[in-house]
Amino acid sequence: MSKTPYILAIDQGTSSTRAALIDKKGIIIDQESIEFKQIYPSSGWVEHDPLEILQTVKSTISIIFERNHIIQNDIVSCGITNQRETIVAWDKVTGKPSHNAIVWQDRRTHEICKNLVDKNYTNLIQEKTGLVIDPYFSASKIQWLLENIKDQQNLIVGTIDTWIIWNLTNKAKHVTDITNASRTMLYNINDEIWDHELLDLFNIRKSILPTVLSNKDEYGTIHTEHFGIEIPIGGVVGDQQSASLGQLCLKKGMIKATYGTGCFVLINTDKNKITSKNKLLTTVASKIDEKKQYAVEGSIFNAGTVIQWLRDEMKLFNHVNEIEEIIKDSKNDVTFIPAFTGLGAPHWKPEVRGALYGITRDTSKGDIVKAALKSICFQTKDLLESLKLDLGEEIQDDMTMRVDGGMSNNNWMMQFLADILNIKVERPVNSETTVMGAAYLAGLKVGFFNNFRDIEDLWKSDRVFIPNMDDKERNLMYMCWKKTVNNLIGL
Numbered sequence: 001m002s003k004t005p006y007i008l009a010i011d012q013g014t015s016s017t018r019a020a021l022i023d024k025k026g027i028i029i030d031q032e033s034i035e036f037k038q039i040y041p042s043s044g045w046v047e048h049d050p051l052e053i054l055q056t057v058k059s060t061i062s063i064i065f066e067r068n069h070i071i072q073n074d075i076v077s078c079g080i081t082n083q084r085e086t087i088v089a090w091d092k093v094t095g096k097p098s099h100n101a102i103v104w105q106d107r108r109t110h111e112i113c114k115n116l117v118d119k120n121y122t123n124l125i126q127e128k129t130g131l132v133i134d135p136y137f138s139a140s141k142i143q144w145l146l147e148n149i150k151d152q153q154n155l156i157v158g159t160i161d162t163w164i165i166w167n168l169t170n171k172a173k174h175v176t177d178i179t180n181a182s183r184t185m186l187y188n189i190n191d192e193i194w195d196h197e198l199l200d201l202f203n204i205r206k207s208i209l210p211t212v213l214s215n216k217d218e219y220g221t222i223h224t225e226h227f228g229i230e231i232p233i234g235g236v237v238g239d240q241q242s243a244s245l246g247q248l249c250l251k252k253g254m255i256k257a258t259y260g261t262g263c264f265v266l267i268n269t270d271k272n273k274i275t276s277k278n279k280l281l282t283t284v285a286s287k288i289d290e291k292k293q294y295a296v297e298g299s300i301f302n303a304g305t306v307i308q309w310l311r312d313e314m315k316l317f318n319h320v321n322e323i324e325e326i327i328k329d330s331k332n333d334v335t336f337i338p339a340f341t342g343l344g345a346p347h348w349k350p351e352v353r354g355a356l357y358g359i360t361r362d363t364s365k366g367d368i369v370k371a372a373l374k375s376i377c378f379q380t381k382d383l384l385e386s387l388k389l390d391l392g393e394e395i396q397d398d399m400t401m402r403v404d405g406g407m408s409n410n411n412w413m414m415q416f417l418a419d420i421l422n423i424k425v426e427r428p429v430n431s432e433t434t435v436m437g438a439a440y441l442a443g444l445k446v447g448f449f450n451n452f453r454d455i456e457d458l459w460k461s462d463r464v465f466i467p468n469m470d471d472k473e474r475n476l477m478y479m480c481w482k483k484t485v486n487n488l489i490g491l
Helices: 050-067 110-118 122-129 138-148 160-168 196-201 239-246 304-312 320-329 365-394 411-421 433-445 452-456 471-489
Strands: 006-012 016-022 028-035 075-082 087-091 155-159 175-177 211-213 231-238 255-259 263-270 281-288 291-300 335-337 355-357 400-404 424-428 461-465
Touching: 006 050, 006 160, 006 433, 016 050, 016 433, 028 050, 028 433, 050 160, 075 160, 075 239, 075 433, 087 138, 087 160, 110 122, 110 138, 122 196, 138 155, 155 160, 160 175, 160 231, 175 231, 231 239, 231 433, 239 255, 239 263, 239 281, 239 291, 239 433, 255 365, 255 433, 263 281, 263 365, 291 365, 304 320, 304 365, 320 365, 320 411, 335 365, 335 471, 365 411, 365 471, 400 411, 411 424, 411 461, 411 471, 433 452
Parallel strands: 006 075, 075 231, 175 211, 255 400, 400 424
Antiparallel strands: 006 016, 016 028, 087 155, 255 263, 263 291, 281 291, 335 355, 424 461
């Protein structure tokens, strides 16, 4: 008797790789996650080993396939989502990486970006790509790689989705999707092409870049060599757009915040490409069946990394489950600015580093941990305030922000988030929304799911956090935060 077929979803993130099996009810039947090494060659530099990432992809899939006795036809389609701006360069003949992957958090190309700003390319790049000029995006990373890799005879490049697909299809497909392409600072989101003017600006040849497809498309087939069965790849999407799809933020004005390695707030603007005047990003939310949706996004570089740092480097606790108990004893206010790799939106200050203000002799570890959680909420408030300036009446006072990611499981932080934002914050039953977005796309490609209307019925709310803080306290806290940040960045 054959088993119910599944969708395989791969979520290749910044600190770990996850593989999951999803059934027709949108339930994760099984999943496996493996962390991998973070490499810091120099201050502000962050790298990954592409071969280690590939191995974690294969290992997580192999583990869940073995546990569930997966055979041919048990998996009808595969969806892939990934950390977005991280870039890999490799030899298309040997398959060997030419350098470690340069991670989206990496700031080594600050001078390249500064020179472009000084030469007044800001408006040109924003108009074509929707992005601000910053080391965060892939273009300057590719330029740096091309300037530092000697043998480029067979060189090709791509974001992590491209690297995974190229390997799993045994070199058959050098492709990416429109959402990942839109984060490179090389892709014209109006004309949907690799832009020749931008390529010239960064001295990059179009021939080394992947072909761009829509989110629900033909991405090739995973070769039987890897897992003993053939699996079509039907959906690919960048991680934050995937989380937005997983949260079913499909209508104009719906907003989500993902609290993973970083924090990313996206609001769906449907077919309206809104150019931010407040240093937020315009990005492609999705392109499905020729329908393209845009989003405005705010990016915070460090969220979950702050908690990892407090746990692994500062040794303030052993497990995240201890956090809510630790902060109960907090009695002193301190301010934590987690600019480990600079500040993202709306400041875009790659040279700034983290700071802890207001410590006294009786400052406790609970004070520091609570300040870290608050800092992520304050930064989210920064993004929401910028969104209000850009979108005006489209940001409603009675709106609800859907949240996901590991940090959304912290009830204290989610309540403080609702309080400081003064809006409702809603957490779904299934907080693995990033992996679900990729699964939905792959399922739609093969008719496993009929349409998004049916999928919307699968979304279930776990808890809604209602703001419960008076305006005076909220405003005082936020003004203190803004003053401290402005002092740090020299305003």
